[in-house]
Amino acid sequence: xxKLLLTIMAIALIAAPAFASVQNVKVSGDIDSSYLYxxxxxxxxxxxxxxxxxxxxxxARLRVDADLTDNVAATIQLINERIWGRNLDxxxxxxxxxxxNLAYVTLREMLYSPLTVIIxxxxxxxxxxxxxxxxxxxxxxxxxxDSGLVNAARDLTKQNSFDAIRAILDYNPLKIEMAFxxxxxxxxxxxxxxxxxxxxxxxxSYEFGDERDSMMEAYIxxxxxxxxxxxxxxxxxxxxxxxxxxxxxxxxxALNVQVEYAMQTGNKRMTTALxxxxxxxxxxxxxxxxxxxxxxxxxxxxxSFTKATGDESMSNTDEGHYTAWDPMYENQSKGKIYNAxxxxxxxxxxxxxxxxxxxxxxxxSLAFTSLWLQRDFDANDQVGLLQPDDxxxxxxxxxxxxxxxxxxxxxxxxxxxxxxYTEDVxxxxxxxxxxxxxxFKIAESKNENVAKQLIINCLVKF
Numbered sequence: 069x070x071k072l073l074l075t076i077m078a079i080a081l082i083a084a085p086a087f088a089s090v091q092n093v094k095v096s097g098d099i100d101s102s103y104l105y106x107x108x109x110x111x112x113x114x115x116x117x118x119x120x121x122x123x124x125x126x127x128a129r130l131r132v133d134a135d136l137t138d139n140v141a142a143t144i145q146l147i148n149e150r151i152w153g154r155n156l157d158x159x160x161x162x163x164x165x166x167x168x169n170l171a172y173v174t175l176r177e178m179l180y181s182p183l184t185v186i187i188x189x190x191x192x193x194x195x196x197x198x199x200x201x202x203x204x205x206x207x208x209x210x211x212x213x214d215s216g217l218v219n220a221a222r223d224l225t226k227q228n229s230f231d232a233i234r235a236i237l238d239y240n241p242l243k244i245e246m247a248f249x250x251x252x253x254x255x256x257x258x259x260x261x262x263x264x265x266x267x268x269x270x271x272x273s274y275e276f277g278d279e280r281d282s283m284m285e286a287y288i289x290x291x292x293x294x295x296x297x298x299x300x301x302x303x304x305x306x307x308x309x310x311x312x313x314x315x316x317x318x319x320x321x322a323l324n325v326q327v328e329y330a331m332q333t334g335n336k337r338m339t340t341a342l343x344x345x346x347x348x349x350x351x352x353x354x355x356x357x358x359x360x361x362x363x364x365x366x367x368x369x370x371x372s373f374t375k376a377t378g379d380e381s382m383s384n385t386d387e388g389h390y391t392a393w394d395p396m397y398e399n400q401s402k403g404k405i406y407n408a409x410x411x412x413x414x415x416x417x418x419x420x421x422x423x424x425x426x427x428x429x430x431x432x433s434l435a436f437t438s439l440w441l442q443r444d445f446d447a448n449d450q451v452g453l454l455q456p457d458d459x460x461x462x463x464x465x466x467x468x469x470x471x472x473x474x475x476x477x478x479x480x481x482x483x484x485x486x487x488x489y490t491e492d493v494x495x496x497x498x499x500x501x502x503x504x505x506x507x508f509k510i511a512e513s514k515n516e517n518v519a520k521q522l523i524i525n526c527l528v529k530f
Contacts, residue, residue: 092135097145101126102525104221109409109455111504112517113462121457124152125217127226129169139177143190145170147227149216165214169229184236189229192247193399194271195285195314198328198352198374201399202230223408223456224523241275254294263294282317291396296337306337308346308394322358327351336390344390350376350412362424370421374400378414378443405502405519406439406480408456415477416440429488439477441507451477451507467508476505492530498523 106121131145147169172188193201203226215227230249237244252265269289276282293306312330319325332348352374359367379392393413401407401419421435441451451468452461468474482500489495502519 089137090134091137094133095131096133096530097128097130098527098529099126099128100226100525100527102224102523104224105520105522106221106456107520108517109405109519110453110462111409111467111502111508111519113453113467121220123220125220126150126152129226131170139175141174141176143170143172143174144168149225149227151216151220154216165216167214167227169227182238184238186232186234186236189231190234191229192232192234192245194245194287195328196326196352196354197399198314198350199287199310199312199330200269200271200289200397202397203228203399203402219457221456222458224403241277243273245271247271251291251293252295263296265291265293265295267291280318283315285314287312289396290334293337296340304335304337304343306343307334308332308396309334310396322360324356326354328353332394338390344388346394347389347391348377348393350374350393365424365426368423370419370423372417372419374412374415374417374419375442376413376415378441380443401437403498403523404435404437404480404482405500405521406437406478409453409502409519410439410477411454414442416442431486431488433482433484435480435482435484437480437482439479439505441475441477444475474507477507478505479503492528494527496523496525496527 101124103124104121108119109121110119127147127149129145129147131143134142136142145168146166148164148166150164168189170189170191172186172190175185175187177183178185191202193203197203215222215225217225217227232247232249234245234247247267247269249267249269250264251267254263254265267289269287271285271287273283273285276284287310289308289310291308291310296306310330310332312328314326314328316324316326329351330349332346334346335343336346337343352372354372355370357369359369361367376393376395377391379390380388395412398412400412417437417439419435419437421433423431423433425431453467454461480500480502482498484499485497487495498521500521502521504517504519508517
């Protein structure tokens with residue numbers, strides 16, 4: 069019944085000229101079919117042997133954009149994420165679900181010409197997606213419970229969006245965006261309790277228009293989570309206030325440099341009766357350099373440095389600030405192993421990527437990443453692993469050494485190939501290895517600790 073209702077809604081929207089003044093309707097979508105192989109993502113924690121995963125899945129999306137009267141548009145996108153061979157449609161299987169991924173209205177020149185307002189379920193991102201990107205919800209492996217990938221490959225889902233209201237003021241070259249996001253409404257009945265999870269923010273960017281294509285971006289976001297309540301004596305709701313700056317410029321004709329810094333304040337709710345003040349920081353530097361050799365192959369060298377602070381103490385009872393960076397809604401390094409098993413917190417990441425076009429229509433990239441703990445790992449701390457096939461992690465007590473100055477999380481090597489078969493069809497391959505560092509206990513056979521991944525996909529757009 070649910071699928072039937074959604075299908076009727078889609079057909080009704082396509083047939084909208086019968087109900088509204090429609091100037092233009094565009095139907096688009098994509099079908100992304102993939103093969104996924106993963107091994108040892110627990111880095112040897114399973115004493116019964118190496119864990120393996122081998123499966124096929126398809127992500128299909130259908131989108132309709134309708135231009136109504138002047139400066140009014142409506143968009144709806146349906147999505148289905150399905151593991152091949154999972155054809156049961158019952159309470160334990162979401163593979164048959166067709167869900168609404170996008171559903172929003174765009175009002176241009178509302179009240180006066182520079183203002184655009186977007187209302188509904190939508191996608192948006194800012195900068196390099198270090199703080200806010202609707203495609204990368206909180207902690208890398210969050211996924212909508214209706215997705216067919218919820219118990220398989222949560223980190224690869226495309227079923228992400230924000231229920232939000234955005235107001236965009238375009239004073240070219242200055243652009244200001246304000247947003248209200250409903251993350252979890254909490255109790256929605258006629259009750260006295262009100263424990264929503266919401267986010268508010270403003271993002272401003274300015275393009276200087278110089279020969280170096282310089283730009284500056286500033287933002288402030290506030291996330292409030294009352295799910296643990298805020299009525300206890302002297303205990304406040306969990307809040308995150310993020311303030312940041314990002315700049316980008318071409319120092320040379322072939323060299324682009326970007327720097328971003330942000331800090332988090334607010335309150336970290338440790339228990340129902342205890343909270344700490346937040347004091348966390350993150351900094352990221354990205355450089356892209358078009359190499360002046362073998363120019364026919366368009367070689368590009370990218371280096372990025374990211375440092376996110378960790379907590380000074382994992383104890384809920386210790387006094388002091390909570391200094392661990394909250395990943396917020398970042399969306400970086402999607403599809404890489406370390407992105408699936410570690411949150412972007414308490415880490416220092418060095419990443420070097422070489423990209424080239426060795427033959428026509430084929431783009432190849434080779435990436436090497438080195439990861440370190442930002443704070444020393446000692447007997448009072450733990451490094452847990454996220455697992456992309458469920459929402460829980462792995463206790464680090466059986467994974468990690470308990471000595472001082474063990475800060476090497478590991479290294480990763482990734483090879484990616486992308487073949488533009490036609491304008492509408494892309495075939496890709498992603499091959500990766502993660503080698504755990506000295507933070508983790510290394511088995512006699514080090515191969516038992518190495519995590520491996522292979523993703524082959526075929527993407528068709530229409």
